[in-house]
Amino acid sequence: MGMHPKFDDSDYFVFFELLFGGSKEKAIECLINKNLVSDSQKKAWLTFFDNIKDSEKSKLIDYFKLNLDDMVEDGEYVCSKTPKQIVSNFYQCYRVFNQRDLSVDYIRSKTILDFGAGVYRPLCVAAILYANGFDKAYAFEPYPLKHQFPIASLIQLIIKATISPSEYIFSGISSSEFVSRLKSLDTEHIHNKFKNFETGECNSISLGGVELINDISVIPDNYLDFQFSNAVLEHVSDLSYFFSKLKNITKSDGEGYHIVDFADHRYYDDNTISPMEKYYDGILDEINGLTPSQIETLILNAGWVANKCNAMTIPEDYHRNEQREIVDKYKNYSKEELFQHINYYQLKMQ
Numbered sequence: 001m002g003m004h005p006k007f008d009d010s011d012y013f014v015f016f017e018l019l020f021g022g023s024k025e026k027a028i029e030c031l032i033n034k035n036l037v038s039d040s041q042k043k044a045w046l047t048f049f050d051n052i053k054d055s056e057k058s059k060l061i062d063y064f065k066l067n068l069d070d071m072v073e074d075g076e077y078v079c080s081k082t083p084k085q086i087v088s089n090f091y092q093c094y095r096v097f098n099q100r101d102l103s104v105d106y107i108r109s110k111t112i113l114d115f116g117a118g119v120y121r122p123l124c125v126a127a128i129l130y131a132n133g134f135d136k137a138y139a140f141e142p143y144p145l146k147h148q149f150p151i152a153s154l155i156q157l158i159i160k161a162t163i164s165p166s167e168y169i170f171s172g173i174s175s176s177e178f179v180s181r182l183k184s185l186d187t188e189h190i191h192n193k194f195k196n197f198e199t200g201e202c203n204s205i206s207l208g209g210v211e212l213i214n215d216i217s218v219i220p221d222n223y224l225d226f227q228f229s230n231a232v233l234e235h236v237s238d239l240s241y242f243f244s245k246l247k248n249i250t251k252s253d254g255e256g257y258h259i260v261d262f263a264d265h266r267y268y269d270d271n272t273i274s275p276m277e278k279y280y281d282g283i284l285d286e287i288n289g290l291t292p293s294q295i296e297t298l299i300l301n302a303g304w305v306a307n308k309c310n311a312m313t314i315p316e317d318y319h320r321n322e323q324r325e326i327v328d329k330y331k332n333y334s335k336e337e338l339f340q341h342i343n344y345y346q347l348k349m350q
Contacts, residue, residue: 116232256347
């Protein structure tokens, strides 16, 4: 990093997000332990952290998400899961509604969509699903990707999963076949593929059994066996459109599994505020603010049959100790509805 820590075009993703979880001293020690910061430069880095400008913070956060992912993401909340944990969430959600396991023999001929794959690691979940035996795994992410992160995160996943395949297997597939399928992904010329994808010259990147798309219409009608999302639907503004599109591209006997996090997402960055904060201040920070019944109405209007499981409820103390009135937008909803934190939904055709 040089004698004096600084940010420029070649070295601008540096150490910030960890600071939200502890003191600067502890953050520096972690970085020293990972050989990312020299012990002799500890004082200089502490001074630097004290003088970080707001304009630099997003670059610092990006660095952490790529290079210190395991350290930063402890998986405590559903919206901060690693790819391995997201797949585990999908499997858990599936088993809530089904007796049948997602065995490799059952999923070999089936297709699946990771809806809202993320801008940092859009291919990782789909890669795990494909390696477990799915015939084809799509990853859909409509927002601009973080430059270079998708490639680095995929390579990182392939390395980790190749070394410890048992940690990623849920289907009963053999470790040797899992690794073979993972290594079969066509990563040749991947940098050129992403360059064309990011510049809009193409709307999909195919790696063989895994395909990244930014337009859901790329998937043929009546094609998918499964589609799922993990803490995505609460962020989507045009859900009516997407529920209809998902219905078109899913087979008549296909299914959807969606995990929705209804808490105010500001709570995860600052848990001194209420997870119900949006109900009292009316501010929606990167979420659509829809209540469970509103999302469920959109599901039904698109022609789906929905089954639901309330997997987590907000502790009632948050409401009991609240002095403010609920804003007008939410006043007509029952306490039971507003206290729903994480819901599992199973979508099936009528």
